[in-house]
Amino acid sequence: MDLFEIDETRRMSREDAAARLRELADALAKNNSVEFERGGNRITVRVPDEVNLKVEVELGDENELEIELTW
Numbered sequence: 001m002d003l004f005e006i007d008e009t010r011r012m013s014r015e016d017a018a019a020r021l022r023e024l025a026d027a028l029a030k031n032n033s034v035e036f037e038r039g040g041n042r043i044t045v046r047v048p049d050e051v052n053l054k055v056e057v058e059l060g061d062e063n064e065l066e067i068e069l070t071w
Contacts, residue, residue: 006038021067047071 012020027034033046051071058064
């Protein structure tokens, strides 16, 4: 299978970032998929009932909170 990757960084308010995370969380809770759009193309990512959740925090010159789902 060919690799499909979306790697996007956007500057936004904390509230807007929280709203985007809620949208993703709601899609995961209600469906078995999430949708992404890029360049007019839409991709649906099927997510199984069980996933691995990784939360990573890095504090230093630049702080980072990374949330990763794998399956």
